[in-house]
Amino acid sequence: VNEPRPLLDDDAAAPELRRLLAYGTAPRPLDARARERSRRRLAALASVPAAAGVVLWVQNLALGAALGTAASVAVVVGGVVFKKPVAAPPVSNSARPVASARESAAPERAAPRAEVAPSAEVVAEPAPRNSAWPASRPSASAAHEEDDGVAREAALLESARRALGDPGRALSLLARHQHEFPRGVLATERELLMIDALVRAGRRSEAEERGARFRARAPGNFYEERLDRLLGNQGESK
């Protein structure tokens, strides 16, 4: 196949298009300050176990939607609890899961954004294993329903996380989550909490079986370190 020539090099191309393209500029590279800012926020995010972080973010979403006016965002980063009052979004699907980590990691941002990004929709969408993103997009109402579902999922998982001191109760809540949201977007978090609760309940072989299945689905990856901690140290969870 012959490589096509850029229109700007093609005298036969429409002059109007060539004129337009001549005004084009290449994307700016990521400068050092923006890179560092992004990395700092991400480091704060990475310091929160994925399960807890996502649950906390989405819980904020549920809380914001429930209160309607304001919610206090709290997130544990490196063992310190940061709290910052933020305006609650007007609708549930405009909540920003990363807001807490971002606020805590980027104090130079004086005020919350007037309109926060609907990232919950992005985070919430389940990705098939080993693929990118589904081709189809939910409609606005479907996205809204999905956000509500995620908020309910998160609230249930947060209850289970808090109940880990009583592993039987935590397992019961997690079983309820599995029943209500068999293909929930927080299924990964549920699985990690389930393993945690099983270890705490002394059901180690079951925990290890689940851990092995979990590892088989995503070997050598991000959650493995947390899984190692869960299965290697009964007392450690968060």
Added chain:
Amino acid sequence: MDRDAPDDRLTLLEVHDRYADFVWRSLQRLGVRNEELDDALQDVFVVVHKKLATFRGDARLTTWLYAIALRVAHTARRRARRRPTAVESEDAALDVVDPRGDPEADAVEREGRRHLLRVLSAMNPAKRAVLVMFEIERLQADAIAEQLGIPVGTVYSRLHAARADFERAARRLREREEA
């Protein structure tokens, strides 16, 4: 950072260190505006944080990141459309007009860019990105294919469709301005 680590063994921060610039540029190619870029970049890596465990290296990491960037860009564009501020005033491309000491020439340059951005913003983001990479950044088709994780033939067909889109959008804009 382990510079030799394969992509499917990277931690979140290593993915960021290796690919943040690629994501940043991709978001611009996909039409994310200047004031949205920081947040859109963050949004991409929030998704990476959530989904990294599901990435096993069957696809190139850039392909996966680009797919996430595409979704994030779509959301950012939709959010920006709801804003009352002028579309063009927020675009990164307008920030890079070098003052040449000739206000008239600068104004012409800005107006030209604004016009181009209006046309590009009417395009499908995936096609827009290929058009920008080929026609403006002047990347070779094989380089585009490698970055996007698609066959070279797909780059050609997407470019063909993008050019048709670009031409249609330019025509529509001209007709609207003439009306």
